[in-house]
Amino acid sequence: xxxxxxxxxxxxxxxxxxxxxxxxxxxxxxxxxxxxxxxxxxxxxxxxxxxxxxxxxxxxxxxxxxxxxxxxxxxxxxxxxxxxxxxxxxxxxxxxxxxxxxxxxxxxxxxxxxxxxxxxxxxxxxxxxxxxxxxxxxxxxxxxxxxxxxxxxxxxxxxxxxxxxxxxxxxxxxxxxxxxxxxxxxxxxxxxxxxxxxxxxxxxxxxxxxxxxxxxxxxxxxxxxxxxxxxxxxxxxxxxxxxxxxxxxxxxxxxxxxxxxxxxxxxxxxxxxxxxxxxxxxxxxxxxxxxxxxxxxxxxxxxxxxxxxxxxxxxxxxxxxxxxxxxxxxxxxxxxxxxxxxxxxxxxxxxxxxxxxxxxxxxxxxxxxxxxxxxxxxxxxxxxx
Amino acid sequence: xxxxxxxxxxxxxxxxxxxxxxxxxxxxxxxxxxxxxxxxxxxxxxxxxxxxxxxxxxxxxxxxxxxxxxxxxxxxxxxxxxxxxxxxxxxxxxxxxxxxxxxxxxxxxxxxxxxxxxxxxxxxxxxxxxxxxxxxxxxxxxxxxxxxxxxxxxxxxxxxxxxxxxxxxxxxxxxxxxxxxxxxxxxxxxxxxxxxxxxxxxxxxxxxxxxxxxxxxxxxxxxxxxxxxxxxxxxxxxxxxxxxxxxxxxxxxxxxxxxxxxxxxxxxxxxxxxxxxxxxxxxxxxxxxxxxxxxxxxxxxxxxxxxxxxxxxxxxx
Amino acid sequence: xxxxxxxxxxxxxxxxxxxxxxxxxxxxxxxxxxxxxxxxxxxxxxxxxxxxxxxxxxxxxxxxxxxxxxxxxxxxxxxxxxxxxxxxxxxxxxxxxxxxxxxxxxxxxxxxxxxxxxxxxxxxxxxxxxxxxxxxxxxxxxxxxxxxxxxxxxxxxxxxxxxxxxxxxxxxxxxxxxxxxxxxxxxxxxxxxxxxxxxxxxxxxxxxxxxxxxxxxxxxxxxxxxxxxxxxxxxxxxxxxxxxxx
Numbered sequence: 011x012x013x014x015x016x017x018x019x020x021x022x023x024x025x026x027x028x029x030x031x032x033x034x035x036x037x038x039x040x041x042x043x044x045x046x047x048x049x050x051x052x053x054x055x056x057x058x059x060x061x062x063x064x065x066x067x068x069x070x071x072x073x074x075x076x077x078x079x080x081x082x083x084x085x086x087x088x089x090x091x092x093x094x095x096x097x098x099x100x101x102x103x104x105x106x107x108x109x110x111x112x113x114x115x116x117x118x119x120x121x122x123x124x125x126x127x128x129x130x131x132x133x134x135x136x137x138x139x140x141x142x143x144x145x146x147x148x149x150x151x152x153x154x155x156x157x158x159x160x161x162x163x164x165x166x167x168x169x170x171x172x173x174x175x176x177x178x179x180x181x182x183x184x185x186x187x188x189x190x191x192x193x194x195x196x197x198x199x200x201x202x203x204x205x206x207x208x209x210x211x212x213x214x215x216x217x218x219x220x221x222x223x224x225x226x227x228x229x230x231x232x233x234x235x236x237x238x239x240x241x242x243x244x245x246x247x248x249x250x251x252x253x254x255x256x257x258x259x260x261x262x263x264x265x266x267x268x269x270x271x272x273x274x275x276x277x278x279x280x281x282x283x284x285x286x287x288x289x290x291x292x293x294x295x296x297x298x299x300x301x302x303x304x305x306x307x308x309x310x311x312x313x314x315x316x317x318x319x320x321x322x323x324x325x326x327x328x329x330x331x332x333x334x335x336x337x338x339x340x341x342x343x344x345x346x347x348x349x350x351x352x353x354x355x356x357x358x359x360x361x362x363x364x365x366x367x368x369x370x371x372x373x374x375x376x377x378x379x380x381x382x383x384x385x386x387x388x389x390x391x392x393x394x395x
Numbered sequence: 396x397x398x399x400x401x402x403x404x405x406x407x408x409x410x411x412x413x414x415x416x417x418x419x420x421x422x423x424x425x426x427x428x429x430x431x432x433x434x435x436x437x438x439x440x441x442x443x444x445x446x447x448x449x450x451x452x453x454x455x456x457x458x459x460x461x462x463x464x465x466x467x468x469x470x471x472x473x474x475x476x477x478x479x480x481x482x483x484x485x486x487x488x489x490x491x492x493x494x495x496x497x498x499x500x501x502x503x504x505x506x507x508x509x510x511x512x513x514x515x516x517x518x519x520x521x522x523x524x525x526x527x528x529x530x531x532x533x534x535x536x537x538x539x540x541x542x543x544x545x546x547x548x549x550x551x552x553x554x555x556x557x558x559x560x561x562x563x564x565x566x567x568x569x570x571x572x573x574x575x576x577x578x579x580x581x582x583x584x585x586x587x588x589x590x591x592x593x594x595x596x597x598x599x600x601x602x603x604x605x606x607x608x609x610x611x612x613x614x615x616x617x618x619x620x621x622x623x624x625x626x627x628x629x630x631x632x633x634x635x636x637x638x639x640x641x642x643x644x645x646x647x648x649x650x651x652x653x654x655x656x657x658x659x660x661x662x663x664x665x666x667x668x669x670x671x672x673x674x675x676x677x678x679x680x681x682x683x684x685x686x687x688x689x690x691x692x693x694x695x696x697x698x699x700x701x702x703x704x705x706x707x708x709x710x711x712x
Numbered sequence: 713x714x715x716x717x718x719x720x721x722x723x724x725x726x727x728x729x730x731x732x733x734x735x736x737x738x739x740x741x742x743x744x745x746x747x748x749x750x751x752x753x754x755x756x757x758x759x760x761x762x763x764x765x766x767x768x769x770x771x772x773x774x775x776x777x778x779x780x781x782x783x784x785x786x787x788x789x790x791x792x793x794x795x796x797x798x799x800x801x802x803x804x805x806x807x808x809x810x811x812x813x814x815x816x817x818x819x820x821x822x823x824x825x826x827x828x829x830x831x832x833x834x835x836x837x838x839x840x841x842x843x844x845x846x847x848x849x850x851x852x853x854x855x856x857x858x859x860x861x862x863x864x865x866x867x868x869x870x871x872x873x874x875x876x877x878x879x880x881x882x883x884x885x886x887x888x889x890x891x892x893x894x895x896x897x898x899x900x901x902x903x904x905x906x907x908x909x910x911x912x913x914x915x916x917x918x919x920x921x922x923x924x925x926x927x928x929x930x931x932x933x934x935x936x937x938x939x940x941x942x943x944x945x946x947x948x949x950x951x952x953x954x955x956x957x958x
Contacts, residue, residue, distance in 0.1 A: 443863060445859070445862055445863060465865075466865045466866065466867050467865065468865070469862070469863055469864060469865035470864065470865030471865075472865075474860070474863035474864060476856060476859055476860060476863065477856075478856050479856075480854075480856040480857055480859060480860030480863075481860075482857060482860075482861075482875060483857075483879070484878045484879060493864055493866075494864050494865060497864070497865060497866065497870070543864075544864075553863075
């Protein structure tokens with residue numbers, strides 16, 4: 011405390027990791043076609059002339075600021091600048107190494123590029139943490155980031171990179187599977203909320219029910235996801251065979267129905283448990299006082315218990331949403347669709363680009379969901395203070 | 396002997412402790428008293444370097460404490476804090492043995508010392524040594540805290556509001572215990588408290604602190620008769636300072652040779668020699684007597700005590 | 713009531729052991745679920761060996777997660793290192809936000825098919841509960857105890873080792889328990905990239921449309937998860953008996 015520290019250790023480590031990765035690991039990998047391993051290219055071979063100077067300049071600047079500058083806004087701008095520069099650098103390498111009109115050659119971002127992006131992203135996240143933005147600012151920043159990224163993708167900036175090549179050849183299916191992914195994740199969440207909230211309130215009111223319900227829901231969580239998906243295939247298949255109406259509304263042994271049921275089952279525990287925990291937070295004295303002022307049971311729930319329990323319940327929603335977005339990828343194994351389809355197809359064909367086409371949007375969706383819900387939790391919690 | 400010389404602690408530009416210089420005599424108790432935020436805890440914590448001074452020095456028995464690694468220094472100094480700070484995952488015996496273990500004492504020596512200390516603090520070793528702290532009452536926990544601080548035979552004991560968490564009855568008992576322990580082990584004690592009564596009760600000297608400075612460091616009686624500052628006078632108690640003064644002298648010390656005449660005109664009030672003059676006066680007023688006989692515990696008469704002589708003590712000392 | 717609680721994990725253990733050692737004895741139970749003409753009991757490998765491999769992968773991954781997460785949790789709570797808390801939390805959270813299937817798939821080109829991708833996925837997925845519980849456990853140490861430890865002349869390492877960690881241990885063990893249970897279920901996914909384990913049975917059932925395989929793989933995995941959960945909780949209870957902060 012007596013001597014002011016000049017060097018930021020955190021920035022130093024991230025700069026070191028990113029720098030070593032850029033210098034030592036391949037920046038892009040050149041593949042004659044989508045299956046073969048390919049030739050790794052270092053950053054100085056992958057980038058030329060003015061592009062190389064611009065990208066490396068931005069990265070060096072980000073590193074210098076990360077190590078020596080304490081001002082958070084400056085750190086944020088520098089690290090985001092580095093992030094964009096590295097991404098554009100990869101895109102430029104893709105453009106440079108793809109012969110005009112060629113649709114077979116693949117230029118994939120290499121380990122060096124990915125690690126540098128992660129290091130710069132973490133630096134930006136750290137700068138953002140130091141700025142302590144409010145929940146609304148965070149949502150705005152997230153929206154801005156996604157808007158820029160989507161605009162760049164739509165504009166075709168990254169079209170010559172392998173993942174986008176893979177997207178091009180699967181564009182129609184991608185839209186369909188992405189929508190299916192979101193439907194499954196959010197649909198099961200909605201169903202779990204519809205059933206779990208009343209069940210949670212009931213468990214709060216009837217202590218004897220609580221142990222039994224939470225115990226059985228806990229048990230469901232121990233069943234591995236693929237087993238639960240599989241186990242549900244048999245009864246739903248039988249139902250579809252026995253009741254033609256069920257088959258007509260889309261219930262079948264394979265496909266979306268067992269996935270939806272399994273995801274619903276997994277989602278119940280966090281929703282019910284957090285509803286119970288949230289309601290338990292409300293002091294009996296507050297409820298007593300509200301009742302004493304003449305509020306009915308329903309009014310007490312709506313005006314006293316609900317607002318206090320909301321942040322805890324939203325924490326449960328966050329857990330469920332992130333968990334479901336991940337689990338839907340597994341549901342592709344039973345033909346439920348979703349982005350996992352590309353992942354498993356990619357594993358089968360050893361086509362890493364196809365795996366990434368499924369994995370990257372899933373991760374982006376999960377991160378965006380957790381950022382949005384974290385902000386909502388803060389808004390809900392802040393309203394109390 | 397502890398010597399503090401120009402001891403200062405600054406956080407930013409504000410001095411929490413500002414150039415404090417006092418001397419604590421060997422085997423004495425110095426009570427540092429002040430309101431919260433006066434810097435008294437920071438001052439105490441600079442003695443064992445839990446807080447590093449911004450300026451100034453501390454000598455203990457002629458050695459500059461800055462010359463020693465702080466953790467080795469602290470092993471030579473006992474430290475008692477409010478709420479005792481006992482380790483909940485260790486038994487009473489293990490808690491007491493903490494510093495001796497750090498110093499690498501033999502098991503036999505540690506065991507003997509533990510028994511000696513627990514007995515001195517009226518905790519039956521057979522019953523309590525292997526209990527966990529949560530099984531003890533608040534008063535017992537506090538005593539274990541003192542035993543733990545004394546375990547490695549420190550010459551200096553630092554106490555930070557040691558009895559703050561106890562109720563008044565337990566606190567009075569704990570204060571008596573501390574005086575007994577001091578008599579038995581002969582330790583130099585620096586004690587921080589916000590309770591002026593506690594300071595008067597325990598302190599051989601009292602240091603009054605305010606805004607990081609020592610306003611006066613003196614014998615308790617001097618604080619009452621010659622306060623250096625209106626704040627000291629206020630703190631020491633303007634309204635009942637005469638009575639406070641009386642409580643600093645015992646009847647045995649104030650007794651006069653028995654006069655030969657008139658001893659049988661009034662009923663004889665017997666006053667214990669270790670009672671304070673304040674207690675003796677109260678007793679005489681209550682019984683409507685103007686004088687009493689001071690007797691030792693064994694019943695021998697030490698002398699007489701007249702009300703007007705007591706009142707004279709309340710004006711000076 | 714107490715006896716019943718102690719009894720049922722033993723029952724589960726007995727059932728699991730019997731099934732793994734002599735699975736054919738259970739053929740009548742699974743026969744109704746088997747596809748027409750298909751075997752009711754998994755016959756492409758030794759179930760006992762698969763279960764052992766499954767538990768082994770989980771144990772190795774959980775041990776690695778524990779070492780790294782506890783180490784990181786200790787580091788970011790040390791004086792002068794607190795600026796690392798937030799980025800560490802981001803990284804560890806990332807490990808759980810990233811779907812394990814994606815981790816598996818992306819690890820394959822780096823380390824090849826087999827156990828390694830599964831180990832990587834489980835390691836990353838299991839970090840979060842241990843990390844968060846380590847931090848919460850260390851933060852729960854009352855300041856007065858830290859002050860007392862310093863005041864008695866403990867070095868920072870001695871304070872960590874003999875005061876802070878013992879007090880945080882119940883919380884840390886709880887995190888390990890959560891992590892292990894998550895790992896047991898997630899490890900089944902490893903079979904999609906050719907790791908040995910009970911997932912193999914489930915995948916075989918899915919691809920042959922044989923619900924009997926799916927059921928037995930799922931039930932065996934569930935039983936293992938429950939047994940590890942109860943076993944670790946028993947360890948925790950033993951540890952917690954002596955530690956109580958009032």
